[in-house]
Amino acid sequence: MALTRRGILIGVLAGSGLALGYVVRPRRFPLPLQPAPGEFAFDAWIKIGKDGVVSVAVPQVEMGQGVTTLIPQVVAHELGADWRQVAVETVPVSPIYANLALAARWAPLWMPLAPSLAENPHGMLARRWAEDRAFNATADGMSIAAYEAPARAAAASARAMLMKAAAARWGVDWQDCEARDGFVVHKGAPQTRHLPFGALAEEAAAHAPPSTPPLRADAMAEKQERNSAGAPPRYPRLDQLSKVDGSWTFAGDVRLPGMLHAAIRHAPLGADASLFAMREDAAKGTKGFVRVVKGEGWVAAVAQDWWTAETALARMAPRFKVTGPIDSNAVDAALDEAMRTGKAHRIYAAGDMALIEGGLPLQLRYEVSPAVHATIETASATARLEHGRLELWIGTQAPEATRESAARAVGLSIADVVLYPMPLGGSFDRRLEFAHAAQVAILAKELGQPVQLTWSRGEEMRAGLPRTPVVAVMAARPDAEGGVAGWRARIAAPPAALQFGRRLFGQDSPEQAVAAVAGKADPLALEGAVPPYAIPAVAVDHVPARIALPVGRLRGNAHSYTAFFNESFIDELAHKAGREPLSYRIAMLGKDPRLVECLQRAAGLGQWGGGGDNSGQGIACHVIGEGRIAVVASARRDENGVRVDRLSAVSDIGRIINLDIARQQVEGGLVFGLGLVLGCSMRYEEGRPLTERLGELALPVLADCPTIEVDFVPSDADPADPGELGVAAVAPAVANALYSATGVRFRRLPLFDEEI
CATH class of the missing domain: 3.30.365.10 (Aldehyde oxidase/xanthine dehydrogenase, molybdopterin binding domain)
Known part of the structure; x- marks a missing residue:
């Protein structure tokens, strides 16, 4: 049979789990950024309240890189908002926020047979794959490359809708208006008129967005000469104060009614790891201790507080049997042999x-x-499994893969897993791994109560991949x-x-x-x-x-x-x-x-x-x-x-x-x-x-x-x-x-x- 380019392409798509017709079917996705009473949604990126607060969606995890400031800053500039009235809202996993730039960059990982077919982030193949996977991963510094353009377009459209609402009140052409500092302004005889965004939000949301977003001539940019030494930044980080005063909530800060705490021990790195021995009786009588849960290559102690769980594990002294445990001398020898032959x-x-x-x-x-990563924050996650629905509070760079891992661990559909994205205290790509999501899901299923799992520093070192x-x-x-x-x-x-x-x-x-x-x-x-x-x-x-x-x-x-x-x-x-x-x-x-x-x-x-x-x-x-x-x-x-x-x-x-x-x-x-x-x-x-x-x-x-x-x-x-x-x-x-x-x-x- 003769090979054709079309035949090869169909084979590649089939081999990558993509069906013929994949790139042409229409797509409709629900709005993930639901407005609260008194708020009005503008696309999937912006909400404006009657109080004038502009809430901006950020579909990437904040891990110190400032993404919860950068994307809102792009929106504020394009919209003409007052930075003092800009807020950030982390949003759930959604195909709307597919990270197309990262999907194209990582095409060799998800489409290894022919990655060049998906290396264009604006191409249909990368888009359809990323949307189907709800691929919102945060990595490789691709957040601005992926999200500046759609966030900016949404802000430009919202600005036009606000100006149309103001122009309708004043009986003027909306293109004679402008938006700045949180107001829509019209300069005309006999006086300059202005209205705040909050007063216009409801009427503006009823207007149809323009077919082509009217982008400003200049994208958001800060010049060094505008920032003299010692001068306060024009756009201070939105997460700065909460991190300083301790109110910024990380995964380990989550507290739920009736929540238990778990500590864990992992098997050594190697093949076919299994629990060999453990003195379970040694934990009896420990005040607050609940029970032991055994998993594949790990064992956890559950108690009323984490320290009690960790103490119980130390007393039980679990030991594991591993086939071919990792040894650095063998690793060095294998690298030397590879270099030579x-x-x-x-x-x-x-x-x-x-x-x-x-x-x-x-x-x-x-x-x-x-x-190793040496993250300040060790792995931590909280899970609650009730009525066939798993809720997961976790900081992760790969939210959809994390949902999938947790769902598989407890035999649920991924649709039955709700992930609440938490910020990270520095990740350095460590949280692209998600073993603790599956572990805490199993613990929640076994206990029938909300459980928070936190790895100790030693376990972070033992189970982390260098x-x-x-x-x-x-x-x-x-x-x-x-x-x-x-x-x-x-x-x-x-x-x-x-x-x-x-x-x-x-x-x-x-x-x-x-x-x-x-x-x-x-x-x-x-x-x-x-x-x-x-x-x-x-x-x-x-x-x-x-x-x-x-x-x-x-x-x-x-x-x-x-x-x-x-x-x-x-x-x-x-x-x-x-x-x-x-x-x-x-x-x-x-x-x-x-x-x-x-x-x-x-x-x-x-x-x-x-x-x-x-x-x-x-x-x-x-x-x-x-x-x-x-x-x-x-x-x-x-x-x-x-x-x-x-x-x-x-x-x-x-x-x-x-x-x-x-x-x-x-x-x-x-x-x-x-x-x-x-x-x-x-x-x-x-x-x-x-x-x-x-x-x-x-x-x-x-x-x-x-x-x-x-x-x-x-x-x-x-x-x-x-x-x-x-x-x-x-x-x-x-x-x-x-x-x-x-x-x-x-x-x-x-x-x-x-x-x-």
Whole structure:
């Protein structure tokens, strides 16, 4: 039978669970943002009350990145609202809020047979898949890319409807009116007239929205020159005060009538885990203790309060039997074997491959250890199962997958699960995993009462999946002037992104996901490995290492190690050629003037002196999507170990919606990345982590944090997310600074693994 493009497409759709006719059927979805008495809905994004309060829907989880301010700020600007009257409302999972940008980006994970068919976020295939899955996930800094346009269009339409309502009262053309500061204004003889939004809301809601939203000429943008030093921000964060006074409610703050509390113990990481022994009698007589619940690979104690439940578990001392428990020495050996003999998959090639074949003049090995998230808030969730309906209070980055996991655990339809989205106290992609949702659902079913499950810090470490370990051999062929003629990266790592995709979209267990994707190439696990420089020949090879350790996502993801490989290696090439590291980089960046400007500005901000003469200065740059950053680090080694004194960063993230939040995100990324430089690593023996406390992770405390300077390049380009840029660039900048200070190259993360 002859193959046709149409036949292949139909096969791909069928293989991805998509039916023929899928892209043409009409869609109608109920309004998820229901107005209260005295409120009126404008599209699915905005409600305006008679009191003038403008409530804005935010379908993404707030985890410190400021999304509950950024989307309302876009709406306020486009609508002409007074920021003091803007409120935020987190909304339930709905196809209306499908994250099309992230769905297209993650097409290789949900449509692995032909991801290129769904890589366009404006294409029908990505839209239909995301709507069918109610895909509202928060990740990869895609919130503005996904939601600025629809929120802005809704605000423009609502503004037109408000102006039409005011114009009808005044008997004027609505296009002669304008909306600003929460009022509709008409300037005409004999006087200027104005009406507040609240007085017009009911009449405005009765008007039909315009067929084409009348967008303002300029999208929301804050310029640095408008924000003088010490001046209060024009758009302060909407969550700021509640976080300061403690009224912001997280998952662990939920309280329900008759609620019980649960603590948990997980089996060690490995295959076929089961409970082996437990002294249940040891918990009898513990005041407030209720009972034990056993699950697959875990056991929980339930009591009137969490501390009693945790105490009861400690007394019962559960022990588990595991086949092939994870051991870090075995993981290291598997990575070494993959690097030496594993089959490489070329995921990127450009230029004359003859220049990078065989043994190249310079070949250097770099290593990255597994790293943990170190979230302040451990996993917590509350469940109530009554009359065949499960209610779930949980902070999650993947709400629909979380609902599905909980439903499967207790044998319900996903339609019978109601998820109340809670904010997160920092996630760093940890809450893209949702095992605790299934656990708390089982507990609620077993107990017949509302139950709140909270993992201890030790259990967060034991059951959390670390960032993948990686080994890279970077090779280069210099040209006659000391530049780079050929560049080859051979990177051994498990297919970490594909593992994650199996857990998220296939509801696989961690062990099932490891087995399902073993040996497969994974370009998403090597994002950022292609250097930004103009090099005649470049090749990037992935060796999918077969390690037993299940791995997950972490802030910065692949960029947190590919930037370390690239920028450490380029620095070594510069010094080997006897060239100054800044000018060496700039000479190869003729096609990226935006990154050149970041480097030049960072050099000025950090008082770059060339990185020589034991100055303790290092420089690095990186690109993530359309975002760019350059960092100058000043570091030294003293009797107390490594000390980073100063970080100077300049970033180009396009049009900046909120300058204060952008600066917070870059600063936070730099400090988070510094944690990966100095600590956060994890070793395993017999399936258990050797570190179970935050204090043992060598995290930088406030006294360790350097002076941080952050500046931005003015730009009118589309907004890029600033949250992960600092994470990626700080490690090589510090490593290069330490070389300048000590003359010793550090090629392993975290740096203390080098026995400084």
